[in-house]
Amino acid sequence: MKLKTFIIGIALLLGCNVHAQMFFGEEKAIPDSIFNSLAQTPPMGWNSWNKFGCNVSEDLIKEMADAMVESGMKDAGYEYIVIDDCWQVGRDSTGNIIPDPKHFPHGMKALADYIHSRGLKLGIYSCAGSYTCQGRPGSRGYQFQDARQYAAWGIDYLKYDWCSNEGQNAQAAYQTMSDAIKQSGRPIVFSICEWGENQPWKWGKGIGHMWRVTPDIRDCFQCKFDWGGVGVLDIIDIMADLYPYAGPGHWNDAEMLEIGNGGMTKDEYITHFSMWCMLATPLMAGNDLRKMDAETKEILTNKEVISVNQDKLGQQARRFMDMGEKEIWAKPLANGELAVCFLNRTETTWHLNYDWHKQTIYFADQVNIHKKEYTIRDLWKHQNIGTTQANTVCDIPPHGVLMVRLSEK
Structure with a gap:
């Protein structure tokens, strides 16, 4: 009688294990x-x-x-x-x-x-x-x-x-x-x-x-x-x-x-x-x-x-320059490109006159403005606004940004 009970118990246990594998087995789980x-x-x-x-x-x-x-x-x-x-x-x-x-x-x-x-x-x-x-x-x-x-x-x-x-x-x-x-x-x-x-x-x-x-x-x-x-x-x-x-x-x-x-x-x-x-x-x-x-x-x-x-390189921007209430953020992109965002935290207009060579944004071998010339594209105006060979001049409104993408020319 004890042997029969033991065998039934083992069968039930195995049945439970089979049932569990149906839900949790390696063949079903997401690796x-x-x-x-x-x-x-x-x-x-x-x-x-x-x-x-x-x-x-x-x-x-x-x-x-x-x-x-x-x-x-x-x-x-x-x-x-x-x-x-x-x-x-x-x-x-x-x-x-x-x-x-x-x-x-x-x-x-x-x-x-x-x-x-x-x-x-x-x-x-x-x-x-x-x-x-x-x-x-x-x-x-x-x-x-x-x-x-x-x-x-x-x-x-x-x-x-x-x-x-x-x-x-x-x-x-x-x-x-x-x-x-x-x-x-x-x-x-x-x-x-x-x-x-x-x-x-x-x-x-x-x-x-x-x-x-x-x-x-x-x-x-x-x-x-x-x-x-x-x-x-x-x-x-x-x-x-x-x-x-x-x-x-x-x-x-x-x-x-x-x-x-x-x-x-x-x-x-x-x-x-x-x-x-x-x-x-x-x-x-x-x-x-x-x-x-x-x-x-x-x-x-x-x-x-x-x-x-959505850039596939998947890097988060870094605060490249902190000038108190005016900041420059940079994000390396795939294909050797770079996104740059000038952030105006102030209540007044930022009259930007940015020398790309004097204040160089540099990311190892990905971006080097001293060695290469980059086209600058304004991502909100949807137009090119110059290259890194010349200063970028514009007015950034209070609490506003200039967001650009740099691509090798």
């Missing part, structure tokens, strides 16, 4: 080599939070996808439609996460199918804690179950927040979800969002594809709030020294874009977009794509500026 090959350039897309907060729905997401295609944003390189917090309302009797049936009546699989039919990819949001930042169910204790569910729905991108973290070790918490994503069998881009509190740039590579370095952005050029919101210049200053940690498949995340939400001037929004492209950070629009004016569309779809962000 590190595939996972790490994702996001070779900074991801581009749209996220619901900055404009809509908790007011998300199936109809809204479909309309944003349609607008991304029809506005020309897809053609400019944007591809992810990301639903932030508040899409989930609970878990069923087996622990599966439940989308809000009122606002997402057809479920996430049908929504993903629609997004994919538009040639786009769907992103979703969860949290490393027991609850999300808006009190919805988080993924703590359900990481592998949630990742399998996301894979079954056809999710392509996961933003993973840090509210209600209950004192967890951040690296371990994000490693667990990273492992769950890999075991899900679907290549999902993983966005670490713990606000830079635990220096994720030091450990995030191989765990995620990007990591937030600051608290939430606010629609202002320079501002700070007691509860953690920061403005554009504050984020730039935090990003300045993090360039060694960025590269293909692993990016410092400067937060979502506020362009089009009305809190800044046109010149400030141009600076916001220019510097995000120089800093090789993900470009996640945060406005209402259905109602963009010509100015907003012009900024968000400037392909010459976007090409600097």
Whole structure:
């Protein structure tokens, strides 16, 4: 009798192991080599939070996808439609996460199918804690179950927040979800969002594809709030020294874009977009794509500026010269080119008269202005404005930039 019981037990155990292999076996899991090959350039897309907060729905997401295609944003390189917090309302009797049936009546699989039919990819949001930042169910204790569910729905991108973290070790918490994503069998881009509190740039590579370095952005050029919101210049200053940690498949995340939400001037929004492209950070629009004016569309779809962000060399710009409130940033590009951004942080016009030979920007063998002549192209005017053999003279407006690309003549 004992022998029979033992044999049955072994059979059940083997059955469980076979079942486990069906979900977690090597033949199904995404290997590190595939996972790490994702996001070779900074991801581009749209996220619901900055404009809509908790007011998300199936109809809204479909309309944003349609607008991304029809506005020309897809053609400019944007591809992810990301639903932030508040899409989930609970878990069923087996622990599966439940989308809000009122606002997402057809479920996430049908929504993903629609997004994919538009040639786009769907992103979703969860949290490393027991609850999300808006009190919805988080993924703590359900990481592998949630990742399998996301894979079954056809999710392509996961933003993973840090509210209600209950004192967890951040690296371990994000490693667990990273492992769950890999075991899900679907290549999902993983966005670490713990606000830079635990220096994720030091450990995030191989765990995620990007990591937030600051608290939430606010629609202002320079501002700070007691509860953690920061403005554009504050984020730039935090990003300045993090360039060694960025590269293909692993990016410092400067937060979502506020362009089009009305809190800044046109010149400030141009600076916001220019510097995000120089800093090789993900470009996640945060406005209402259905109602963009010509100015907003012009900024968000400037392909010459976007090409600097998407450059395959994958280097983050460095602050080459800091003259107090006037700065020069430089970003080496593929094919021996260079992007340079003159940033005017002041309230007055910068009357620039720049001698390229006197104040040489030099990057080893990549760029050498003393040995070669470079054509200078203004990426906002879309025209060549001279060469490095002569001084560059122009007026840079308050809170504005001159962003140029240098190509060997």
